[in-house]
Amino acid sequence: MTRKLKVAVTGLGIGRSHIEDGFHANSELFEVAAICDRNKERLQSTGDAFGIERREQDFEALLAMDDIDIIDICTPPGTHRDMILAALKAGKHVICEKPLVGSLADIDMLLEAESRSTTHVMPIMQYRYNDGVQKAKHIIDSGIAGKPYIATCEVHWHRDAAYYEREWRRTWEGALGGTLMNHAIHLNDLLFYLLGPARSLFARMATRVNPIEVEDCASISLDMKCGALATISATTGSIEQLSRLRLCFENVTFESDRTPYNPGGEPWKVVPANDDIAARIDAALKNFTPPPARFAGQMREFHKAICNKTPLPLTLADARQSLDFATACYWSAKTYSAVALPVMADHPFYNGWQNAF
Structure with a gap:
């Protein structure tokens, strides 16, 4: 019998699409057991639309739910790093929307945290x-x-x-x-x-x-x-x-x-x-x-990887390559120069490119 994984989704903008197109499209594999959003109206309308009883406005409440296998993070990008770290510490698998984090230093921090954890992080790149x-x-x-x-x-x-x-x-x-x-x-x-x-x-x-x-x-x-x-x-x-x-x-x-x-x-x-x-x-x-297309295909492959203990369809290493590219782009634009890849840890933008120009 296929094991059904329980999911908590936080951030119900794009998160609502994750529920409808990703998890409900694979209802034999996933149960969305809890949702979270600071916007109470959006929280209630999403809960009502999909019959989800547990509705929280505090992300910390999701971390304390013992039956949740996966936390799906769909909040603004600047919140991602700390949420991912907290979810890994709580023993949850993580799915996270783009852009994952804002620096190579941050992604290397997540890679190190994942290596010490029993759970895994999958960045969203559904259009593949x-x-x-x-x-x-x-x-x-x-x-x-x-x-x-x-x-x-x-x-x-x-x-x-x-x-x-x-x-x-x-x-x-x-x-x-x-x-x-x-x-x-x-x-x-x-x-x-x-x-x-x-x-x-x-x-x-x-x-x-x-x-x-x-x-x-x-x-x-x-x-x-x-x-x-x-x-x-x-x-x-x-x-x-x-x-x-x-x-x-x-x-x-x-x-x-x-x-x-x-x-x-x-x-x-x-x-x-x-x-x-x-x-x-x-x-x-x-x-x-x-x-299956988009979220349905990526979530299905994620379930297979978690349950069979096989490689994830997309990994933090994939996200790091994307951030390597972004770091080089922002530095090139700032300095009017060509940039070789990959970017090393001693690079001026290794810790972020914010306020790049």
Whole structure:
């Protein structure tokens, strides 16, 4: 019989999507046994919608619940580190939304705490589980795509003053960064998921769209370890919104759907070099079944890892790679210089890039 894991969710903005699309979609694997939010109206409406009886406004109450296996943290980014540390200390597994923390020092602290714990931390990167990106990765990993040449990653969204009425979204302390950390983070993750890590980068950032502390425009040039060159363009000032990933390989060109808030989803354009490559792609995909999409797929894999004691689908090491990239970007933008990766512990931004410019 499959063991059902009990979950407590704190932060019922995106946390509500975790409940509906992640845990309830896998109701044979998870029970959301408790929820927590400082907003009483949101707390009650979510509890009523999903029939959850235990409703708390104090995070500490979740830590004291002996029957809870997992705490799912969906609160503002600036709160994540201390909540994760407290949950690990209480013997709970942790799922945590992006961005996980605001420095390499913080992620190394979490890695050390996890190594001393009997429980584990999984960062959320749910778009890896969408059908389009899963098929592209399968084609690449099968060796059909050949040598990677170049890639572009565009996250052009629109955010006006109303979006920033929540104070934490405006500041380095609350949001840990701007469009790079909170809007482009998922599509950037898909770029690295498909091509692997960067070897070096050069970044430009600016705050041009809204009167906020953090950046709302970013342009980054990357030299990837696989040999490809890539560019990232991100802004919250685009009237027409889109998210687009385009990758040119020796034998295949991939282009994602343009839908702004569902990166990695179908339909993707896959253009083969010739009929032979097209036939090889068809054969590779014939018996390939992608996992359930987004939160449903990631939560299902998390349950499997916890119950079977196998590696997590995403780890703190994955989050560290993302933070390594961010640290290099903010330092490059501040110093107008190219930055080699990885960033070492003696780097000036190892302890954080807040107030980077």
